Amino acid sequence: MEKEVGTKDNPWKLKTPPGTSEFTMHKDEKEGKAILVCTVGKTILHYDYRCLAELHAMLKKQGDWMELGSADEQKPAKEGTVEAWGRSEKNPIGGWYGLKKGLRGRFGMYVPPLMEKLGLAELTHDAKGNKMKFK
Numbered sequence: 001m002e003k004e005v006g007t008k009d010n011p012w013k014l015k016t017p018p019g020t021s022e023f024t025m026h027k028d029e030k031e032g033k034a035i036l037v038c039t040v041g042k043t044i045l046h047y048d049y050r051c052l053a054e055l056h057a058m059l060k061k062q063g064d065w066m067e068l069g070s071a072d073e074q075k076p077a078k079e080g081t082v083e084a085w086g087r088s089e090k091n092p093i094g095g096w097y098g099l100k101k102g103l104r105g106r107f108g109m110y111v112p113p114l115m116e117k118l119g120l121a122e123l124t125h126d127a128k129g130n131k132m133k134f135k
Contacts, residue, residue: 059134070109083108
């Protein structure tokens, strides 16, 4: 029997949208909440698991390509990007989907490749300025 994908023992193996870096993600639970655990080298990021369904719904409503706009937590996100939405007070959770203080950013870099892998979105894979849309 094949192991379930997306677990700690069998994480999703992904690449950043430009294809320059590899990372893994898996679903876990922390304090009774479903989270995504993103491992990039030695850095571990956490995102609220609801971001997958909620980003998918937002992309469907928007209907067109949307720039990813990845940025570290300390830097402002470019308006109108997936990154800006992932930290906006106007998204369904009213703020950051990133859960680890100091490492809450990069939503636009790491969540979209998982959405593509799960068949929920289409991504461009250029050196810079990548976009995604509902699938």
